[in-house]
Amino acid sequence: MNLDLRIPMGLLFTIVGVIMSLYGFFTRGSVIYERSAGMDINLIWGVVMLVFGTTMFTLGRRADKRPRTQPAEGTSRPMGHGGH
Amino acid sequence: MWGCIVDLTTIDWLIMLLYFVFVLGIGFALKRYMKTSKDFFQAGRSLPAWICGLAFISANLGAQEVIGMGASGAKYGIATSHFYWIGAIPAMIFVGVFMMPFYYGSKARSVPEFLRLRFDEKTRAYNACSFAVMTVFSSGISMYAMARLIQTLHVFDSLFLKLNLPVGWIFHFAIILSAIIVLGYIFLGGLTSAIYNEVLQFFLIVAGFLPLVWVGLKNVGGWNGLKASLPAAYTHSWRGMTNAHTNPLGVEWFGLSMGLGFVLSFGYWCTDFLVIQTAMASDSEESARRVPLIAAIPKMLFPFLVILPGLIAIATPALTQHAMNQAPTLNAPARPQSANDLSDPTKLGKGLIPAKVDPVSGKVMTDGKGNALLDYDLAIPNMLLHYFPTGILGLGLTALLASFMSGMAGNVTAFNTVWTYDLYQSYIKKNAGDAHYLKMGRWATVGGILLSMATAYAAVGFNNIMDTLQLVFSFVNAPLFATFLLGMFWKRTTGHAAFTGLVSGTVAAIIHHGLTLPADAHPGIHGGWITVVHMYPSEMAQNFWTAIWAFSTNFVLTVIISFLTKPRPEPELVGLVYSLTPKPVEHHMAWYARPKNIAVGLIAMLVVLNLIFK
Numbered sequence: 001m002n003l004d005l006r007i008p009m010g011l012l013f014t015i016v017g018v019i020m021s022l023y024g025f026f027t028r029g030s031v032i033y034e035r036s037a038g039m040d041i042n043l044i045w046g047v048v049m050l051v052f053g054t055t056m057f058t059l060g061r062r063a064d065k066r067p068r069t070q071p072a073e074g075t076s077r078p079m080g081h082g083g084h
Numbered sequence: 085m086w087g088c089i090v091d092l093t094t095i096d097w098l099i100m101l102l103y104f105v106f107v108l109g110i111g112f113a114l115k116r117y118m119k120t121s122k123d124f125f126q127a128g129r130s131l132p133a134w135i136c137g138l139a140f141i142s143a144n145l146g147a148q149e150v151i152g153m154g155a156s157g158a159k160y161g162i163a164t165s166h167f168y169w170i171g172a173i174p175a176m177i178f179v180g181v182f183m184m185p186f187y188y189g190s191k192a193r194s195v196p197e198f199l200r201l202r203f204d205e206k207t208r209a210y211n212a213c214s215f216a217v218m219t220v221f222s223s224g225i226s227m228y229a230m231a232r233l234i235q236t237l238h239v240f241d242s243l244f245l246k247l248n249l250p251v252g253w254i255f256h257f258a259i260i261l262s263a264i265i266v267l268g269y270i271f272l273g274g275l276t277s278a279i280y281n282e283v284l285q286f287f288l289i290v291a292g293f294l295p296l297v298w299v300g301l302k303n304v305g306g307w308n309g310l311k312a313s314l315p316a317a318y319t320h321s322w323r324g325m326t327n328a329h330t331n332p333l334g335v336e337w338f339g340l341s342m343g344l345g346f347v348l349s350f351g352y353w354c355t356d357f358l359v360i361q362t363a364m365a366s367d368s369e370e371s372a373r374r375v376p377l378i379a380a381i382p383k384m385l386f387p388f389l390v391i392l393p394g395l396i397a398i399a400t401p402a403l404t405q406h407a408m409n410q411a412p413t414l415n416a417p418a419r420p421q422s423a424n425d426l427s428d429p430t431k432l433g434k435g436l437i438p439a440k441v442d443p444v445s446g447k448v449m450t451d452g453k454g455n456a457l458l459d460y461d462l463a464i465p466n467m468l469l470h471y472f473p474t475g476i477l478g479l480g481l482t483a484l485l486a487s488f489m490s491g492m493a494g495n496v497t498a499f500n501t502v503w504t505y506d507l508y509q510s511y512i513k514k515n516a517g518d519a520h521y522l523k524m525g526r527w528a529t530v531g532g533i534l535l536s537m538a539t540a541y542a543a544v545g546f547n548n549i550m551d552t553l554q555l556v557f558s559f560v561n562a563p564l565f566a567t568f569l570l571g572m573f574w575k576r577t578t579g580h581a582a583f584t585g586l587v588s589g590t591v592a593a594i595i596h597h598g599l600t601l602p603a604d605a606h607p608g609i610h611g612g613w614i615t616v617v618h619m620y621p622s623e624m625a626q627n628f629w630t631a632i633w634a635f636s637t638n639f640v641l642t643v644i645i646s647f648l649t650k651p652r653p654e655p656e657l658v659g660l661v662y663s664l665t666p667k668p669v670e671h672h673m674a675w676y677a678r679p680k681n682i683a684v685g686l687i688a689m690l691v692v693l694n695l696i697f698k
Binding site: 002003005008009011012013015016019020023024027030032033035036037039041042044045046049052 | 095098099102103106109110113114117128130131135276280283284287291295299302303470471472473474475476479
């Protein structure tokens with residue numbers, strides 16, 4: 001059935017990634033980064049989140065467009081005698 | 085003051101708000117798929133294995149777990165990883181390879197229902213009732229812990245001050261907010277919603293904690309720097325394990341591997357419907373078998389994400405700006421720390437971990453010898469506040485909030501299923517239409533949340549209630565695995581035997597607790613309330629041995645009574661007992677997708693990890 005989780009999850013990580021990396025970009029060299037061992041962690045991690053988010057989103061969309069070929073429900077175990 | 089430190093800015097709020105919007109949005113998006121009770125309670129048995137796999141570990145990764153593991157890492161060091169490597173992986177492999185075919189293949193809709201199929205009505209009723217009560221309380225404990233943490237970290241203080249609201253309302257606000265959100269998304273999307281949010285939480289925890297470990301390690305000079313600044317026992321998980329008195333856990337290897345590695349861990353991962361429900365929601369039996377195995381891979385690596393921050397917190401040079409005079413958040417025991425000045429909790433702390441302060445008197449708490457106690461539960465929160473600037477701090481706090489809420493959600497979905505199928509449908513209203521049970525499931529969700537809130541408030545009034553409840557749960561859970569093991573792998577086991585064994589196992593656990601006491605404890609809630617016949621070096625050792633006694637009693641009695649009672653005819657047990665069920669066929673799968681091959685790979689990884697960190 002159903003909504004592919006990768007779509008909303010990808011979207012959330014993409015948006016958070018954009019927000020963090022933009023914020024990180026405009027606060028380069030700020031004193032706030034003394035906490036994070038001098039690294040602009042917002043920019044670096046924002047970009048990582050962005051890449052992860054867009055990958056998830058793309059994978060989700062691609063799977064969503066492809067029609068299902070086989071029914072997903074139920075067990076596929078070949079049962080011997082006295083099964084179900 | 086903490087309040088001065090947590091100066092969350094708009095950007096942090098924005099990230100938190102986005103998370104809430106998405107969580108509820110997923111619920112709304114799923115609403116139209118919830119047509120039958122199967123959609124609502126079992127996610128239509130249609131989810132892919134990787135989603136269920138990640139939800140499988142997330143269901144267990146509540147915030148108490150995250151905070152507790154960080155605390156334990158700070159207290160005991162890398163030996164805490166035994167809880168993951170010995171205390172989870174072998175059980176996860178076992179449930180995937182051997183037990184899942186019975187859970188999934190029997191078409192039982194819950195773990196108690198499996199017990200009815202295999203044994204009888206009374207065994208199911210006993211398990212369903214005790215489980216339903218436990219889930220509601222666990223969810224309430226999660227809610228309480230979250231509200232206390234939000235209060236202690238002053239997350240909402242600036243918001244409340246801006247809006248001119250009394251700060252005293254923050255606790256209620258946190259409880260009500262979490263209740264509304266969790267209720268909202270489960271009411272709308274049922275188990276699918278809970279599972280999706282557990283997966284979301286999994287990725288948020290990774291996204292929030294990976295940079296924390298990275299920055300933290302960089303700051304203390306990498307793994308080598310960390311090793312150099314900590315005692316050797318902190319970075320070696322097996323050192324001193326031959327004797328209970330020479331290792332920080334206070335347990336010897338036999339108690340550890342039998343108590344934790346076998347009884348407790350198999351009892352939890354192989355029988356607790358909280359985690360099993362996610363595997364039972366997958367789209368085929370093959371997927372269901374792969375779910376715990378997929379989950380085992382990240383589980384094996386999680387110590388680096390949740391335990392390592394605890395070690396880094398101890399090794400971080402000084403508590404530079406983090407003065408605090410706040411009440412402790414959770415009720416964890418702490419170890420003594422030598423000190424000379426008993427007025428400043430910051431100075432008395434170690435690394436980022438402050439001394440524990442009595443919430444009533446405001447004074448630093450000390451042990452019997454006058455040494456200050458440390459508040460290890462603040463290890464993870466303090467790490468976030470120390471190393472994260474605004475922006476990513478919002479992400480870190482969101483990850484923590486997400487894990488509190490998905491911890492609650494897993495319990496609530498387990499509760500509504502067991503209530504509706506195992507109690508309501510079985511004993512109250514038997515032959516209603518499907519739409520009726522779907523409606524009942526939704527209202528059971530509301531009821532479950534209300535009961536959780538009641539538990540959370542009960543915890544405020546009676547602090548000891550939490551410890552007592554957890555103790556009672558451990559008595560009920562300890563013998564469980566013997567019943568499932570015998571039920572699934574010995575066709576002779578009878579219903580009367582299973583029921584009697586289960587109840588006697590719990591009684592054995594209670595008696596063992598009443599007769600033993602950990603060192604340095606007084607008779608009472610810690611044990612020894614009958615009379616003290618044995619002392620354990622630590623509370624952990626006592627817990628492990630309580631479980632071993634409960635399991636053994638159940639096992640032996642079930643076997644004896646089975647021989648004295650009449651077994652069920654074999655044809656009735658097909659699909660429920662190992663020897664009478666056709667073995668799952670694996671040869672049509674690619675070699676890397678076969679559960680047994682994955683299991684062998686996992687064991688190899690486990691051995692390598694233990695050798696590296698021995």
